[in-house]
Amino acid sequence: MSSALVWFRRDLRDFDHAALFQALKNHRRVFCGFVFDTEILDGLPARVDRRVEFIHASVLELDAALRARGGGLIVRHGAAREVVPALAAALGVERVLTNRDYEPAAIARDEAVAERLRVLGIGFERFKDQVIFEKNEVLTKSATPFSVFTPYKRAWLATLNAFYLKPYPVEQYAANLAPPPPGEVLPTLADIGFVPTNLAEVGIVPGMAAGRRLFDDFQKRIGRYKTARDFPARKGVSYLSVHLRFGTVSIRELARVALATGGEGAETWLSELVWRDFYFQILWHNPHVVGASFRPEYDRVQWDDAPALFDAWREGRTGYPIVDAAMRQIAHCGYMHNRLRMIVASFLTKDLGVDWRLGERYFAEQLNDFDLAANNGGWQWAASTGCDAQPYFRIFNPVTQSEKFDPDGSFIRRYLPELARVPDKYIHAPWTLPPIDQKLAGCEIGKDYPAPVVDHAQARERTLARFAVVKGAD
Known part of the structure; x- marks a missing residue:
C-alpha cells in the first residue's frame, strides 16, 4: 500500500x-x-x-x-x-x-x-x-510579468475559466486517510511557548466553521460592498482576510461565488481577490522587494531619522484623529480596515517622512492577517516606491480623508473616547475647536489629546522636495 x-x-x-x-x-x-x-x-x-x-x-x-x-x-x-x-x-x-x-x-x-x-x-x-493564478500563468503579450494592476486584472479575467475555480473533492477519497500513530497528542498553546491573547474578546474566531459563517454573512451584503467598503464604521467588508491568510476558507470558492453573484458589489470584491494574486506574483518575480523598493531608483529617497515621530504614529498620538484611532485599533485587536491602512501608511511616509519599511515591519508584527506579499505591496503603494504605486505627488490629506470616510466620527470616537464630546464639525481636526469649547467638550488640545505633530501642508511640501531625486519617474 x-x-x-x-x-x-x-x-x-x-x-x-x-x-x-x-x-x-x-x-x-x-x-x-x-x-x-x-x-x-x-x-x-x-x-x-x-x-x-x-x-x-x-x-x-x-x-x-x-x-x-x-x-x-x-x-x-x-x-x-x-x-x-x-x-x-x-x-x-x-x-x-x-x-x-x-x-x-x-x-x-x-x-x-x-x-x-x-x-x-x-x-x-x-x-x-492559495491563489487562482501563480508564477507565469498570467503574463503580458511579450511573456513578461505584469507590474501594473489594471492590465493584469484584464488578463487575469481573460484567462479565467471554470477549470481554475473547480474545487478539489477531498471527500471522494477520504477513506484513504490514515489515523495518526498511537500515542500522538496535540500540543497545547503553552506547550509551544505561547499564552492566550484577547482574540475571543475582540471577536475573532479561528477555524473553518467561523470562516464559513463570515462568508455566508458577507454574501448577504456583497451587493453593497462597492459603496460600503471604504467606511470603517460600517459593516461593509467581508472580514475574511485572516481566514484567507491561514486557509480556513478556499480562494476558489470565494472567487466562484463572486463571479456567480455578479453585480458591482461582487465585481468590486473580486477585484480585491485579483489584487491578492497580483501581489503574490510581484513577490514571486521580484523577491528584491523584501527590504528594497520595487523601483530601484526610489531607493535614492532619503527618509528622516525621526524615532519620536514614529513612536507617536505607532502609539496613536499624532494629533490626527483618523490616524490615531486606526493605530489604536490595530494595537487592540490586530485588525485594521483597508482604507485606514492606506491613510496611516500615507501619513507615516508622506506627512512624517519616515521610511516605509518601519511601518511595514510594525504591521507585520501586529496584523492578524499579515501576509508578506500584500503587506509589502500595500506599503510600497502608499510610499510611492512600488509597482503601480500612488504617484508621489498625490498625497492623502488625513483631515479630508477622515471627513469623507468617517463623516460623523463614529469610528474615531470608538477608539478615541477622549474625543467623545467633540462636536462633529471639529472631530476630524479637534485643534481647530476654540479653547473655550475644548474645555466644554472635556478635551483640551495638548492636555487631553495631543496637538498635531506636523502641519500637513508643510509636510506635503517636504515630501515633494524629498522625492525630487526621482522627479519624472512617475
Missing part, C-alpha cells in the same frame, strides 16, 4: 485542498501533519501573538475534522526543515505533498526539505492552492 504525508501550512481546512486531494487520490494511506515551525515562532517579538493562537485553534479544529473522516493530524514543534523529513522517514511514506508558498524564506525552507527528502529517497511535491 503506497503512503504519503500531507504537510499542512497556510491551508488549515479539510475541503477543497489541492495537496490533500492529490495525496488521497494517488495513495492508499495518507497521513496529515502540521509543524509549529520554531524558525518562524522564535522570530516573533513576543510570546503573546493572536496569529499563533488563531493557528493553534484552527489546527485543533482541523484535527477534529480529519478524525471525523478517519484520519487526524500529527503535530510537531521544531524546525520544519528538520522535522518534516524525519517524520516522513518515521512514517515510511513514499512522498510528502504540500501546497506552494511564494515567500523567499518559505521557498528556501522548502528547497532544504526537498533536498533532505531526496537523500532519504522520498519524493516532494508542491501544488497551487
Whole structure:
C-alpha cells in the first residue's frame, strides 16, 4: 500500500485542498501533519501573538475534522526543515505533498526539505492552492510579468475559466486517510511557548466553521460592498482576510461565488481577490522587494531619522484623529480596515517622512492577517516606491480623508473616547475647536489629546522636495 504525508501550512481546512486531494487520490494511506515551525515562532517579538493562537485553534479544529473522516493530524514543534523529513522517514511514506508558498524564506525552507527528502529517497511535491493564478500563468503579450494592476486584472479575467475555480473533492477519497500513530497528542498553546491573547474578546474566531459563517454573512451584503467598503464604521467588508491568510476558507470558492453573484458589489470584491494574486506574483518575480523598493531608483529617497515621530504614529498620538484611532485599533485587536491602512501608511511616509519599511515591519508584527506579499505591496503603494504605486505627488490629506470616510466620527470616537464630546464639525481636526469649547467638550488640545505633530501642508511640501531625486519617474 503506497503512503504519503500531507504537510499542512497556510491551508488549515479539510475541503477543497489541492495537496490533500492529490495525496488521497494517488495513495492508499495518507497521513496529515502540521509543524509549529520554531524558525518562524522564535522570530516573533513576543510570546503573546493572536496569529499563533488563531493557528493553534484552527489546527485543533482541523484535527477534529480529519478524525471525523478517519484520519487526524500529527503535530510537531521544531524546525520544519528538520522535522518534516524525519517524520516522513518515521512514517515510511513514499512522498510528502504540500501546497506552494511564494515567500523567499518559505521557498528556501522548502528547497532544504526537498533536498533532505531526496537523500532519504522520498519524493516532494508542491501544488497551487492559495491563489487562482501563480508564477507565469498570467503574463503580458511579450511573456513578461505584469507590474501594473489594471492590465493584469484584464488578463487575469481573460484567462479565467471554470477549470481554475473547480474545487478539489477531498471527500471522494477520504477513506484513504490514515489515523495518526498511537500515542500522538496535540500540543497545547503553552506547550509551544505561547499564552492566550484577547482574540475571543475582540471577536475573532479561528477555524473553518467561523470562516464559513463570515462568508455566508458577507454574501448577504456583497451587493453593497462597492459603496460600503471604504467606511470603517460600517459593516461593509467581508472580514475574511485572516481566514484567507491561514486557509480556513478556499480562494476558489470565494472567487466562484463572486463571479456567480455578479453585480458591482461582487465585481468590486473580486477585484480585491485579483489584487491578492497580483501581489503574490510581484513577490514571486521580484523577491528584491523584501527590504528594497520595487523601483530601484526610489531607493535614492532619503527618509528622516525621526524615532519620536514614529513612536507617536505607532502609539496613536499624532494629533490626527483618523490616524490615531486606526493605530489604536490595530494595537487592540490586530485588525485594521483597508482604507485606514492606506491613510496611516500615507501619513507615516508622506506627512512624517519616515521610511516605509518601519511601518511595514510594525504591521507585520501586529496584523492578524499579515501576509508578506500584500503587506509589502500595500506599503510600497502608499510610499510611492512600488509597482503601480500612488504617484508621489498625490498625497492623502488625513483631515479630508477622515471627513469623507468617517463623516460623523463614529469610528474615531470608538477608539478615541477622549474625543467623545467633540462636536462633529471639529472631530476630524479637534485643534481647530476654540479653547473655550475644548474645555466644554472635556478635551483640551495638548492636555487631553495631543496637538498635531506636523502641519500637513508643510509636510506635503517636504515630501515633494524629498522625492525630487526621482522627479519624472512617475
